Amino acid sequence: MKAIMAVTGLCLIGFLLMHMFGNTKLLLPDNGAEFNEYSHYLRRFLYPIVPPMWFLWAFRVFLLVCIALHMWSAAKLTGRKSRNVGGARYANKKTMESSFAARTMIWSGVILLLGLIMHLLHYTAQVLRPGYAPGVTDLTPYDRVLAGFGVWWVVLAYVIFMVAVCLHIYHGCASAFITLGANVSAGSRKLLKSLSGIIAALLFIGFLVPPVMILSGVIG
Numbered sequence: 540m541k542a543i544m545a546v547t548g549l550c551l552i553g554f555l556l557m558h559m560f561g562n563t564k565l566l567l568p569d570n571g572a573e574f575n576e577y578s579h580y581l582r583r584f585l586y587p588i589v590p591p592m593w594f595l596w597a598f599r600v601f602l603l604v605c606i607a608l609h610m611w612s613a614a615k616l617t618g619r620k621s622r623n624v625g626g627a628r629y630a631n632k633k634t635m636e637s638s639f640a641a642r643t644m645i646w647s648g649v650i651l652l653l654g655l656i657m658h659l660l661h662y663t664a665q666v667l668r669p670g671y672a673p674g675v676t677d678l679t680p681y682d683r684v685l686a687g688f689g690v691w692w693v694v695l696a697y698v699i700f701m702v703a704v705c706l707h708i709y710h711g712c713a714s715a716f717i718t719l720g721a722n723v724s725a726g727s728r729k730l731l732k733s734l735s736g737i738i739a740a741l742l743f744i745g746f747l748v749p750p751v752m753i754l755s756g757v758i759g
């Protein structure tokens with residue numbers, strides 16, 4: 540169970556790093572040309588071996604399966620640990636885990652999931668439309684990001700979203716490697732903690748630079 544949680548968690552961290560590096564194209568002074576091109580490229584990836592969108596849909600299914608398995612194993616493990624400590628709720632057991640990030644994994648996970656659903660409804664499905672002009676449906680990915688992050692409370696929501704994402708990863712990344720057997724010495728444990736801290740900080744800064752630059756008018 541723990542191994543499933545670790546492997547799916549690491550896959551999702553890999554996706555986040557790729558997504559964050561893709562978003563750095565927003566920083567180019569080309570009015571979104573590279574960013575839109577990148578999005579277009581992802582839709583036609585592996586064409587003509589497979590038709591356009593097939594790779595993207597396969598990747599979406601893969602991400603969904605990872606998220607579902609991650610949540611399922613988390614629920615199972617939480618239930619098991621609750622029973623082991625005489626019915627006390629694992630998430631609130633201050634004594635079992637040390638750091639704030641470790642004790643709040645369930646809550647950061649819930650905020651992360653809600654933030655992700657909002658994110659997909661806003662930028663992918665375009666069902667939620669804060670910042671978008673009414674009736675306009677042919678917005679490019681760059682237009683959507685620019686319009687969305689022009690709204691102060693959307694940026695504030697992303698700050699909260701990213702705090703949850705990065706707290707979750709700060710504990711989860713090291714924990715995943717330890718589960719998979721990388722915890723061979725006190726030194727390696729320390730190294731894993733530092734690595735997790737660096738990845739969480741990189742994602743926090745990398746994901747929040749574009750929204751803050753857009754809101755402050757530096758981009759766009």
Ligand code: HEM
Nearest residue numbers: 558562578599655658662663680684697704746747749750
């Ligand atoms: C502020 C930083 C972010 C920006 C600017 C951003 C931007 C975008 C945009 C524009 C899309 C739609 C792409 C398209 O239609 O071509 C997208 C999709 C997506 N984003 Fe983000 N994103 C950010 C943060 C995140 C975070 C933190 C997560 C996960 C926790 C995430 C997960 C996803 C997922 C799963 C998709 C769907 C990919 C697909 O199926 O096309 N994003 N993002």
